[in-house]
Amino acid sequence: MTVRPPIAMLAELTHRCPLSCPYCSNPVELTRVDRELDTDTWKSVLRQAADLGVLQLHLSGGEPASRRDLEELVSAARDAGLYTNLITSGIGLSERRLKALDDAGLDHIQLSLQGTNPEMADEIGGYAGGFKRKMMVADWIGAIGFPLTLNAVLHRRNLHQLPRAIEMAVEMGARRIEVATVQFHGWALKNRDTLMPTRAQAREADTIVAEARARLKGTLVIDYVPADYHSDYPKRCMGGWGTTGLNIAPDGKVLPCHAAETIPHLSFDNVRDRPLRDIWDHGAAFDAYRGTDWMQEPCRSCDRAKVDFGGCRCQAMAIVGDAAATDPVCIKSPHHGALEARAAAHSEAEADLIYRSPPLRSVEPAE
Amino acid sequence: MEGGAIPYLPRGVRLHHDRVREAWVLLAPERAIMLDAVGHAILSEIDGERSFSEITEALAVTYNAPAEDIAKDSAGFLGALRERRFLEVRS
Ligand code: SF4
Numbered sequence: 001m002t003v004r005p006p007i008a009m010l011a012e013l014t015h016r017c018p019l020s021c022p023y024c025s026n027p028v029e030l031t032r033v034d035r036e037l038d039t040d041t042w043k044s045v046l047r048q049a050a051d052l053g054v055l056q057l058h059l060s061g062g063e064p065a066s067r068r069d070l071e072e073l074v075s076a077a078r079d080a081g082l083y084t085n086l087i088t089s090g091i092g093l094s095e096r097r098l099k100a101l102d103d104a105g106l107d108h109i110q111l112s113l114q115g116t117n118p119e120m121a122d123e124i125g126g127y128a129g130g131f132k133r134k135m136m137v138a139d140w141i142g143a144i145g146f147p148l149t150l151n152a153v154l155h156r157r158n159l160h161q162l163p164r165a166i167e168m169a170v171e172m173g174a175r176r177i178e179v180a181t182v183q184f185h186g187w188a189l190k191n192r193d194t195l196m197p198t199r200a201q202a203r204e205a206d207t208i209v210a211e212a213r214a215r216l217k218g219t220l221v222i223d224y225v226p227a228d229y230h231s232d233y234p235k236r237c238m239g240g241w242g243t244t245g246l247n248i249a250p251d252g253k254v255l256p257c258h259a260a261e262t263i264p265h266l267s268f269d270n271v272r273d274r275p276l277r278d279i280w281d282h283g284a285a286f287d288a289y290r291g292t293d294w295m296q297e298p299c300r301s302c303d304r305a306k307v308d309f310g311g312c313r314c315q316a317m318a319i320v321g322d323a324a325a326t327d328p329v330c331i332k333s334p335h336h337g338a339l340e341a342r343a344a345a346h347s348e349a350e351a352d353l354i355y356r357s358p359p360l361r362s363v364e365p366a367e
Numbered sequence: 368m369e370g371g372a373i374p375y376l377p378r379g380v381r382l383h384h385d386r387v388r389e390a391w392v393l394l395a396p397e398r399a400i401m402l403d404a405v406g407h408a409i410l411s412e413i414d415g416e417r418s419f420s421e422i423t424e425a426l427a428v429t430y431n432a433p434a435e436d437i438a439k440d441s442a443g444f445l446g447a448l449r450e451r452r453f454l455e456v457r458s
C-alpha cells in the first residue's frame with residue numbers, strides 16, 4: 001500500500017495541567033515529567049513532520065503552557081513552515097507570554113471552556129478561580145488579535161449551558177466554536193455515570209446547534225461533535241487510521257490516535273529511536289488498522305467502509321474487547337443494543353466526579 | 368459579492384506552498400484547503416486593497432476570459448470561504 005503523507009500532527013507537549021477535568025483525554029497512565037522530550041528533540045520532530053507533509057500542528061497537552069519552552073517551540077514550528085495552533089485552558093498564560101507567542105508567529109488559539117460561569121467551570125476543571133482567569137486570558141487574546149476558537153466540552157452536567165457558550169463565543173469575537181460532547185476515552189470512561197448525557201439532552205443539543213448555525217451564518221462557524229453513544233453511525237476517527245493525522249505523546253511515542261495506547265497488543269515507536277517518516281510509513285501501530293484489510297463483518301462488506309472506516313478502534317476495544325470489531329456505536333454492530341442500554345443506564349445513574357490526577361514529578365520510592 | 372467590496376484574508380488564514388505535495392494550499396484554523404490553479408489565481412490577487420471587480424477584471428485580462436464568467440466563478444468560491452470565515456470583506 002502506498003501511504004499518503006499526514007496533514008495534521010497533535011503534539012502533546014506534556015501531561016502536566018493545572019486543571020483536572022474528569023473527561024481529560026490523556027491516558028489514565030500519565031507520562032512522568034522526567035520522561036518528557038526536551039526542547040531540541042521536539043524541534044527536530046517539528047522539522048521532520050513538516051518534511052513528511054504535515055501542514056497543521058496542534059500544540060496540546062495536558063496544558064502546553066506548562067512547558068517553559070512553548071514560545072521557542074512555536075517559533076521553531078513556524079520556521080519549519082507549519083500552521084501552528086495552540087490548544088489551551090488559558091491557565092499558565094499571562095499577557096506577557098501571549099505577546100511572546102504572537103512574536104513567535106502563533107497562528108491560532110483554541111481556548112477550552114469547562115462551563116459558562118465560575119460555579120460550573122471551576123467545579124468541572126477542579127481549579128478554583130480558573131474561570132475568572134480564563135476570561136482575562138480571552139480578553140488578552142482578543143486585544144492581541146489572535147484568531148480564536150472556543151472549545152466547549154459538553155456532558156450531562158453542563159449541556160444546558162450550550163446556548164450561553166455560543167453567545168460567549170460571539171462576545172469574545174471567536175470565529176469558530178467547537179461544540180464537543182464528551183467522548184468516552186481516557187478519564188471520561190471512569191465518569192460515564194456522571195457525564196453521560198440523556199438521549200433527550202443529546203437531541204436538544206442537535207436542535208440548538210442547527211438553530212444557531214442558521215442564525216449565526218457568516219459570523220460564527222459551529223463545528224459539532226454529537227453524543228457518540230446516542231448516534232446511529234460511528235465517527236470517522238482521526239479521518240481514518242494512519243491516513244490523515246498522528247499524535248506525539250510527551251515522551252516521544254508516536255500514536256495513530258490519542259487513545260491508541262488502550263489497545264494492549266499494539267506497540268509504539270518512539271521519535272527517540274526511529275525517524276518520523278519511517279514510523280508513519282512502516283510502524284506496526286500505523287499498519288495495524290490502516291485501510292480496510294483488517295476489517296471484520298459487518299464492516300468488511302459495508303458500503304460505508306471507506307466513509308467511517310468502521311469507527312473508533314479504541315471504542316471497539318473498550319466496549320467489545322476487540323479492537324478490530326465494528327465500533328459498537330454503529331447500528332449494524334451486534335453490540336449496538338447493549339451499548340444503547342448501557343448509555344441509558346449511565347445517563348440515569350448518579351455518581352461523584354472522579355478527577356484526573358497529576359502526573360508524577362519524579363520516580364516514587366518503591367514501596 | 369458586490370463589485371466594490373474589498374476582500375482580504377484575515378489573520379490566521381494564509382496561502383502556503385506545500386513542497387511535499389507540490390501544490391498551493393490555503394491554511395486556516397483546523398483546515399488545509401488544497402487549491403487548484405483557478406483557486407490559487409484568485410487568492411493570489413487578493414491584496415486587501417483592490418476591489419472584487421478590479422480583481423476579476425485583472426484575471427479576465429490574464430486568462431483572456433470574459434470578466435462576467437470569472438466574477439461568477441470567483442463569487443461562488445469566495446462566498447464559500449467567507450461562510451467559513453476564511454475570508455473577510457470591507458467596503
Ligand atoms: S481536559 Fe482539562 S485536565 Fe485534561 S488537559 Fe485539558 S484542561 Fe487539562
Ligand code: SF4
Nearest residue numbers: 299302304305310330
Ligand atoms: S458496519 Fe462498519 S463500515 Fe458499516 S457503517 Fe457500521 S462501522 Fe461503518
